[in-house]
Amino acid sequence: MLIGEVARRSGVSARMLRHYESLGLVRPTGRTGTGYREYSAEDIRRIFHIESLRSLGLSLSDVGRALDEPGFLPAELVGDLVRRTRERIAAETELLTRLRRIEAAEPAGWEDVLGTVALLQALGSKSAGTRQRAALSSAEEVPVPVEALVEAALSEPDAHVAGALRWALARTGTAGLALLAEGLGAPGAEVRRRAVRTIAEIPDDAATALLRDALAHPDTVVRGYAALALGERGVADAVPALVDMVVSGRNDAEAADALGALASTPAAADRIAAGLVGRLTRGTPEPHARRRLTQALADIPGDTASGALAELSRDDDRAVALTATYALGMRAAR
Template sequence: MLIGDVARRSGVSARMLRYYESLGLVRPTGRSGSGYREYADEDIRRVFHIECLRSLGLSLRDVGRALDDPGFAPGELVDDLVRRTRERIAAETELLTRLRRIGASEPAGWEDVLQVVVLLRALGSKSPAARQRAALSAAEDVPVPVDALVEAVLSESDPSVAGALRWALAQSGPDGLALLAEGLGSPEAPVRKRAVRSLAEFPGDEATALLREALTSPDVVVRRYAALELGARGVTDAVPTLVDMIVAGANDADAADALSTLASDPASADRIAHALVERLDRNASGSPARGRLTQALADIPGDRASAALAGLSHDEDPAVALTATYVLGLRDA
């Protein structure tokens, strides 16, 4: 069979077959009387084997080893191919994401494209100062796609940069809320914490609704950040979590301030006083939590809180009794 016949049957060009021959991958069985290359069926099968191995990403050198080296072990090479393929896919995916983000910024010209590219690269810089400058630019000058900002916010560990990014994201409008809500369900605790802190920067009913949902999160840190922000927004659903924070001594001063803010409404004041007294009764005498609960109760206005403090002024816990007595004196003054 001549080279043209092999090319038609195999789909490999005559030029490529000659190149394979120059590398020693395929050798014609012989020559015709006119000097033309002649190939046997075994030669064609080898051509097919070469093409199959090339389709897996093997180099021609590796193809030759695989076909001719009796001791060739494919497992290690396949593992290396898997690694390189994953790296290539990751690089291509990153490029695709970058292109989509540039397209989403609706650039009017190449200057706009370059500006967005520079900013996206700065957001991924190893320098916290560069990332912070990029965050400020995103908020003031350059329209950065919101998913890029959310990604930066959820991965940022530097407190100063994180604050700038949260502010920039909030300035970009409500489009990032859905992505932050997804972040609340992340398997990584730091990401969940960053997501709820970012949600707290957004005004409006949609953000408040997401923070309400965060109160049911299995992550206690998420619940606590949500409760503090909801307390500042006047949402009484946060009361149980805020009281839990006081008992646990976790940001208890902030939690007490949030309860005091909520207690500006008389109806809420009675509910908060009841919740605090109920937890006081559940904690044993001498517990540090009882002292924190009493101090929080001192900032709650209304008759119910005053009556509870009057009872606590005779408490068997000296610290609780002293605090309650002192507060009552201030209330009566």
């Protein structure tokens, strides 16, 4: 079979067939009387073998070794191909992500594109100061795609940079809430906790709804951040979680402050006081928890709290009794 017909049947160009011949990968078995290359069935079979191995990403040099070295073992080479393919996919995925984010920024010209690229690079810098400056400038100089800000906020370990990123996301309104909601379900605890703290910075009803849902989150720290944020927003649904925080001692001072702020009406104050008293009498909490509950009661106005403090002033635990007595004295002095 002549080279032209081989090219048509195999899909390999005549030029590439000549290149294979120059490398010694395949040599036509014979020549016609006029000197044209003539390929045998075995030659054509080898061409198909070459193309099959190339489709796996092997170099022509490796293809030659695979076909001609009797002791050649493919396992190591295939493993290396797997590694290189993964690296290539990761690089291409990163490039695609960057291009999508530039597209989302809707650049008006190449200056905007370059500015967005620079800001994205700064957000990924190893320098915390550079990342912080990028976050603070993101809303003023070149708009950064919300997706990039969310990704940075959920992965940022530095407290100062994280604060700047939460501020930047709060300025975008609700644009990042869907992605942050996904962060609440992340397998990593730190990601979940960064997500709820970022949501807490967004002053919107949709953010409040997410925080309400987070009160039932299996992660106690996530529940705590959500409860504190809802307490600041005056949402009474947070009361049970805040009382739990007082009992557990986890951010108990902040939780007690939030309960005091929520007790803004007589009815609310009585409900909160009843919740605290209920925990005092249920299952005999350990001594430190009883003292924290007593201290929290001291900040709640109303008759229910005062009556509970009067009883606690005669408590067998001297620290509880002294706290309750001091709180009653402060109330009487008002």
